[in-house]
Amino acid sequence: MNGARKRLGDLLVESGVITETELQEALREQGRTKQKLGDLLIAQGYMTEQQLIEVLEFQLGIPHVSLFKYQIDPSIAQIIPESLARRYQVIPLHKEGGKLMVAMADPLDYFAIEELRMSTGFRIEPAISTKEELQRAIARFYGLQDSMSQIMGELPTQDEIGEMEITDEDSPVVRLVNGMIQQAVQLQVSDIHVDPGETQVLIRYRLDGELRTERVIPKAMQGYITARLKIMAKLNIAERRLPQDGRIKMQVDYRTVDIRISSLPTIHGEKLVLRILDLSVGVKGIEQLGFSADNYRLFKGMVESPYGIVLLTGPTGSGKTTTLYSALQHLNRDSENIITVEDPVEYQLEGINQVHVNPAIGLTFAAGLRSILRQDPNIVMVGEIRDSETAEIAIRASLTGHLVLSTLHTNDAVSTVTRFRDMGIASYLIASSLVGVVAQRLVRRICPDCRRAHEPTEQERILLRSYGIETDVLHRGAGCGSCSKTGYRGRIAIHEVLAITDELRRMIGDDASVLELRAAAERAGLAGLLQDGMDKVLQGQTTVQEVMREAAMR
DSSP: OGGGOOOHHHHHHHTTSSOHHHHHHHHHHHHHHOOOHHHHHHHTTSSOHHHHHHHHHHHHOOOBOOOSSOOOOHHHHTTSOHHHHHHHTEEEEEEETTEEEEEESOTTOHHHHHHHHHHHOSEEEEEEOOHHHHHHHHIIIIIIHHHHHHHHHHOOSSSSOOHHHHHOTTSHHHHHHHHHHHHHHHTTOSEEEEEEOSSEEEEEEEETTEEEEEEEEEGGGHHHHHHHHHHHTTOOTTOOSSOEEEEEEEEETTEEEEEEEEEEEETTEEEEEEEEEETTTOOOOGGGSOOOHHHHHHHHHHHTOSSEEEEEEOSTTSSHHHHHHHHHHHHOOTTOOEEEEESSOOSOOTTOEEEEOBGGGTBOHHHHHHHHTTSOOSEEEESOOOSHHHHHHHHHHHHTTOEEEEEEOOSSSTHHHHHHHHTTOOHHHHHHHEEEEEEEEEEEEEOTTSEEEEOOOHHHHHHHHTTTOOOSOEEEEOOOGGGTTSSEEEEEEEEEEEEOOHHHHHHHHTTOOHHHHHHHHHHTTOOOHHHHHHHHHHTTSSOHHHHHHHHSOO
16 A cells, blocks of 8 residues: 555546645645545535545555445454444455455545554455445444344243343343444434244335345344333333334434334234434424425415414325424424424424323323413424314314414325315315415435436436426436445435415315316416426436336325
8 A cells, every 4th residue: 555645635636526726625624624535525515425436446446345235254354343443434354364355434544554454463455435335334243243143142042031131231132232223323224124024033124215124133033132122112021912102212323313113913923113213313494305496485485374274295204294393493483382292202392392192091183282272372283183173173273373284194285175175174164274285205316426317218208298398318326335226315305385375265165176176276386296306307316217106196
């Protein structure tokens, strides 16, 4: 590596990735923040992590290794102590004679290379990998592998689970479960599934809306993992015949995470699902929700109405609650008394009174909403309108000077009117109270590190033309280490924002059909989910296939 001791900034300028001006600006910022130059340039948007990898690979001959499908020998992983691996974000790949190849996020970190050489006794040959892949590999081979090896060697022969094995913080079971959660948080996973089978147990992660198997563990470990998770959530470990729900709050990598846990008895034992909420991320502003300019203006106008009801619709997992919380945060000021009734309370908002429903003692959405209205509120948020009783109270509250925000399960915005009618709400009440409806879906975002332009296929052209779009260039992800070869990383929302105009209000009161209401809304400029999705396709944010998959069914 002695011949490669060239400054990273000079390499990037020579390669044309950044300009000299951008480098100097970054160096000044580096002097102030003490960040690594590469991290700083990526954070400032001057380059992507993939561009950095390509420069180091082609200019210096440092090999690029994708850890997504790389088979790492667990015995090799133990050559570097876990503390060093986590501190420098490195993982050993293979050894040959006195050489040890090590994947690193920063292969120009000579201090790290020297410390690894002194710790291992090997000559270090660096390779480069993405930070996300390294975090995942470190969590897998240090967090989970050690614990599983230990627990398999220490499994007692009796069927009973000893208390120490699932409560002692140093026990292999506890380390295994903590490592599983830590890895999921690092990868920004939304759900962990513990799926029992006849001969094995699958640990599956939901990332960007897609479930994938992360690890297969022996059947003998199922009882230990289930018991540990149920103890953490304060559930009854002796009850295995009935579903249970609980909650875990814990610190992971200095971040507070809130985990909702649900158990369900199956023929092969209890299936557990953990929903992870990273409380350190906080609530987004409504300007960060991905609304188009027109939809943003309409939505902002809706939630700033002095009274009436504003609804978010869509299937489970479409981001409705996130949008609701953003609206509440936007409205949260000292002059407003805001009260919510939720099941469960997902994020705690400063200055807002939040009520958790508890049907077991009679605190339902309807009962909670009745009580809320006696607390002199200006703004009320109901987590979900599930029945006619809640719908009627919410609508009557909106007609008596309150702004009511809530969610409903319908396929599109216009169908909300029919849903209310099906609940027995009179059309004149719907017409008088409804301010607007937002239908939304989440689609996967094209990975920024491997995004490539391509010519649309004939089928894509036909679809785009049906929305008045003509283009010779679309984008898709080629698949890289940052996105685990999927071509997608993260998700964005597509919206259908229906503001209730005077004409629509009159039509609703006259019992107009959904088809008539939709036609009138489109004449007034309503952009449907597919239209908004196709606009985001044109902007290079997502693909035609993603939009059709999420929004084509109405």
